[in-house]
Amino acid sequence: MIQHLAIVGATGVVGREFLKLIEQRNLQADRLSLLASPRSTGSTLSVNGNDIMVEVTTPERLADVTVAVFSAGASVSREFAPVVVRAGGVVVDNSSAFRMDDDTPLVIPEINADDIATHNGIIANPNCTTIMLLMAVAPIHRAFPVKRIVVSTYQAASGAGLAAMEELHSQTRDYLDGKPLRAEVFPHPIAFNLFAHDSKVEPNGYNGEENKVINETRKILHAPEMPVAVTCVRVPVMRAHSESINLEFHDPVTPEQIRALFASAPGTKLVDDRERSHFPMPIEADGIDDVLVGRIRADASRPDGRGIELFVAGDQLRKGAALNAIQIVESLATITAPEPTA
Ligand SMILES: NC(=O)c1ccc[n+]([C@@H]2O[C@H](COP(=O)([O-])OP(=O)(O)OC[C@H]3O[C@@H](n4cnc5c(N)ncnc54)[C@H](OP(=O)(O)O)[C@@H]3O)[C@@H](O)[C@H]2O)c1
Numbered sequence: 001m002i003q004h005l006a007i008v009g010a011t012g013v014v015g016r017e018f019l020k021l022i023e024q025r026n027l028q029a030d031r032l033s034l035l036a037s038p039r040s041t042g043s044t045l046s047v048n049g050n051d052i053m054v055e056v057t058t059p060e061r062l063a064d065v066t067v068a069v070f071s072a073g074a075s076v077s078r079e080f081a082p083v084v085v086r087a088g089g090v091v092v093d094n095s096s097a098f099r100m101d102d103d104t105p106l107v108i109p110e111i112n113a114d115d116i117a118t119h120n121g122i123i124a125n126p127n128c129t130t131i132m133l134l135m136a137v138a139p140i141h142r143a144f145p146v147k148r149i150v151v152s153t154y155q156a157a158s159g160a161g162l163a164a165m166e167e168l169h170s171q172t173r174d175y176l177d178g179k180p181l182r183a184e185v186f187p188h189p190i191a192f193n194l195f196a197h198d199s200k201v202e203p204n205g206y207n208g209e210e211n212k213v214i215n216e217t218r219k220i221l222h223a224p225e226m227p228v229a230v231t232c233v234r235v236p237v238m239r240a241h242s243e244s245i246n247l248e249f250h251d252p253v254t255p256e257q258i259r260a261l262f263a264s265a266p267g268t269k270l271v272d273d274r275e276r277s278h279f280p281m282p283i284e285a286d287g288i289d290d291v292l293v294g295r296i297r298a299d300a301s302r303p304d305g306r307g308i309e310l311f312v313a314g315d316q317l318r319k320g321a322a323l324n325a326i327q328i329v330e331s332l333a334t335i336t337a338p339e340p341t342a
Contacts, residue, residue, distance in 0.1 A: 001028045001029065001030060002027075002028065002066050002067050002329075003029070003030050003031065003066040004029065004030065004031045004033065004064055004065050004066045004067075004089075005027075005029035005032050005033070005066065005067050005068075005069075005329075006032075006033040006034075006035055006061070006062060006065040006067075006068040006069070006084075007019065007032070007033070007034050007035065007068075007069050007071070008035045008036075008057055008062075008068060008069070008071065008072050008076065008077075008080060009035075009036060009070060009071035009072030009073070009076070009094075010034035010035060010036055010045055010054060010071075011034075011036040011040045011043065011045065012036075012071055012161055012162055013158055013161055013162045013165065013317055014071035014094055014317060014321040014322050015034075015071045015072075017317045017318060017321065017322035017323075018069060018071065018321075018322040018325060018326060019034075019045060019046075019047050020322075021318075021322050021323060021326045022047055022048070022326070023047065025326060025330070027326060027329065027330065029067075032047060033055060033061060033065065034052050034053070034054045034055065035054070035055050035056070035057040035061060036054050036055075036056070036057065036072070037056065037057070037072070038056050040054045040056075041054075041056060042054075057072070057076065059080065059083045062080055062083045062084050062087070063083070063087055065087070065089045066090070067089060067090050067091075067092070067332060068080075068081070068084045068089055068090075068091050068092070069093075069325050069326075070091060070092070070093045070094060070095060071095070071321065071325075073095055074095040074096050074097040075097075076095070077091075077093050077095040077097040077098070078097045081093060081097070081098070081122055084121070085120075085121030089121070090119070090121055090123070091121060091122045091123070092123050092125060092325045092329055093122055093123070093124050093125060094125045094322075094325055096212060097124075098124050099124040099126065099127070099212075099216060099219075100215055100216075100219065103118075103120045104119070104120070104122050104124050105119050105123050105124065106124045106125075106126050106219050106220055107123055107124070107125070107126075107220075107324075107328055108126060108131055108134055108135065108138070108220060109324070109327040109328060110135065110138070110265075110266045110267045111134055111135075111138040111220060111221075112221075116328060116331055116332070123328050125321065125324050125325050125328065126216045126220060126324070127209070127212040127213065127216055128159060128241060128316035128317075128321055129153055129155065129159075129209060129212070129213050129232060129241055129243070129316070129320070130212060130217055130220070131314070131316075131319055131320045131324055132241050132243055132312055132313075132314040132316065132319070132320060133149070133151055133213065133217065133243055134217060134220055134221070135265075135267055135268055135293075135312070135314065135319065136243075136245060136268065136291065136293045136310060136312045137149060137217075137221075137245065138221065139261050139262070139265040140247065140258060140261060140308075141221060143257075143261055144251065144257065144258075145249065145250050145251075146226070146247050146248070146249060147248045147249055147250050148226075148227040148228075148229075148247070148248040149217065149226065149227070149228045149230075149245065149246075149247060149248075150228075150229045150230075150247075150248075151213070151228070151230050151231075151243050151245045151246070152230070152231045152243065152244045153197075153230070153231070153232045153233055153241060153242070153243045153244075154194075154233060154235045154237065154244075154282075155197065155232060155233065155234050155235060155237075155241045156237040156238060156239050156240055156241055156282060156316060157186075157190055157234070157236065157237065157238060157239075158239045158316070158317055159234075159241065159320075160185060160186065160198065160234075161185075163184075164185045164186060164190070165238060165239075166185075167183070167184060167190060168190050168191060168236060168238060171183075171189055171190060171191035172191040172192075172236070174191070175189075175192050186198050186234065190234065191236055192236060193236065194234060195233070195234055196231075196232070196233060196234075197209040197210065197232035197234055198234060199232075206230070207232065209232040210230045210231065210232050213228065213230045214228045214230060237282045238286075239282065239286045239287075239315060239316075239317060240282035240285040240286045240313055240314060240315045240316060241282070241313070241314060241316045241320065242281070242282055242312065242313040243311070243312050243313075244311055245309070245310050245311070245312065246299060246308075246309050247307065247310075248299075248302070248306060249306045249308070250306070251306065252304060252305030252306055253305065253306070253308055254298070255296045255297050255308065258308055258310070259272060259296050262293050262296075265293075267289070267290060267291060268290055268291050268292075268293050269290040269291070270293055270294060271284070271292045271293065272293075272294035272295065272296055273294075279294040279295045279311055280292035280293060280294045280295070280311050280313035281313055282313050284313070285313040287315060287318070288315060288318070289315075289318055290314075290319075291312055291313070291314035291319055292312060292313045292314065293310060293311075293312050294310065294311055294312075295309065295311035296308065296309070296310045297309050297310075
């Protein structure tokens with residue numbers, strides 16, 4: 001039982017998904033605080049049939065929190081997560097603020113749960129695109145060491161939060177009504193369009209999202225030299241990211257060997273029906289816990305048998321964020337928090 005659980009960013013899409021998971025997984029806490037920005041003052045959210053007042057995030061409200069889940073952006077995490085840690089609480093952070101810090105474990109429980117034990121008060125949830133990729137790649141890499149990863153993504157609007165979902169809704173209506181499209185959240189129209197991921201392009205030519213996938217993949221797999229090439233694209237899908245993955249191996253591997261792994265890889269479901277051309281789709285991944293894996297085939301450009309292609313779709317609000325976070329929180333029950341430092 002958690003003494004005092006706080007959800008920072010409770011009114012956002014990830015925060016609301018986390019509240020659903022509290023109910024669905026029967027997460028027990030003596031006290032639950034729902035925190036957000038001053039914009040949410042006066043609003044309430046329902047958890048287990050109780051209406052709970054949303055409060056403004058302040059250091060005072062976090063002072064006696066035992067476990068805090070942050071889903072309010074990197075700047076909020078940087079400002080308030082240390083408050084929780086100094087008081088002896090543990091933070092599970094959905095933002096990118098601490099992911100690459102040496103003393104912060106970056107965890108997908110199905111893959112590197114053991115890393116949680118090394119935490120110093122903060123455990124980071126990986127980027128949602130990284131989680132989808134590695135839910136498929138890690139079981140493969142464990143059985144047949146991967147030499148190189150090439151991935152292209154098809155990322156849902158909800159990856160950019162509630163306002164982005166509303167923008168996809170309103171632009172779709174406007175497009176069908178023949179009205180001009182107003183882009184406010186995204187830099188370009190998202191309805192009936194797609195574009196390179198909206199994060200800033202960095203000096204190596206990759207954008208921020210792509211560099212997260214590269215760096216986080218290496219950290220989670222404990223493979224600091226793993227070659228990863230990635231192209232992240234935003235598509236007009238409301239919810240659930242999809243990814244086309246090409247893997248190069250040290251030794252020849254067959255599609256049948258890869259398919260067999262997904263009979264038992266935790267958190268995944270094989271969807272690979274060639275007869276009916278039924279493969280992973282965001283519409284079927286929407287709202288479910290498992291990451292769908294399929295379209296497993298030999299890379300036609302590698303006659304030496306050292307290449308495999310596959311396709312995944314997964315709900316980035318669930319496994320890509322809230323579900324992964326609650327799995328970490330559940331596992332904390334068996335792990336001791338560090339002593340308060342002040
Ligand atoms: N969406 C995804 O698929 C996804 C996946 C993985 C990780 N994440 C990460 O999760 C975090 C939240 O994303 P989201 O998609 O849920 O965004 P969102 O729908 O825009 O929600 C943002 C949340 O942060 C709160 N917030 C904003 N500024 C704040 C402040 N100064 N102090 C306290 N709370 C503040 C908002 O409160 P108000 O309602 O009061 O404004 C809201 O609850 C981000 O770090 C994001 O990168 C998102």
